[in-house]
Amino acid sequence: MADNSAIQLEKLEADQKKAAAVLAEANAKLASFRKENRGPKLAEMKKDIENYGFAAVELFGEAALAPAKPTVKAKAGKRLPSVVKYKDDDGNTWGGGKGPRPAWVKAIQEANGDIEKYRVAP
Known part of the structure; x- marks a missing residue:
């Protein structure tokens, strides 16, 4: 009976390379999406904060009250x-x-x- 472990290892390494490439592509798309939508989303959030009268402490907790460094x-x-x-x-x-x-x-x-x-x- 032949040792299939070398063949299995090669197959798993190839699968890992493919998965890493897919992950890298997904991360790039996510970063691009966030970059493109950051400005409009920030404007929307600022408008909501103003409309609902949120205070910084309500949004960020006690960390918002910490003195500036x-x-x-x-x-x-x-x-x-x-x-x-x-x-x-x-x-x-x-x-x-x-x-x-x-x-x-x-x-x-x-x-x-x-x-x-x-x-x-x-």
Whole structure:
């Protein structure tokens, strides 16, 4: 008895190629149809939204209420220049932001000094 597995494999591979070609053609037709009908469909949908008074949250759920993402992003590894709010007589500076306070600021505060004396004028 002859081994038919090689013949079956060739037949299945040929069928797969045909099916892939049919799928590619169908995807191309679908993309073309969507492209051609996108403008008129959008106009129709806008008209329906206006006529029925839909709100964005009704159409898109809570995602419509999410705050917009900033359009300008800093490039990775590049920070904006820090703002100096305090400066001592030795030239030490501090922006007054998050994170641990510099030693010179801690020293002033531990001595019950007023850090506002060191505030830089804007």
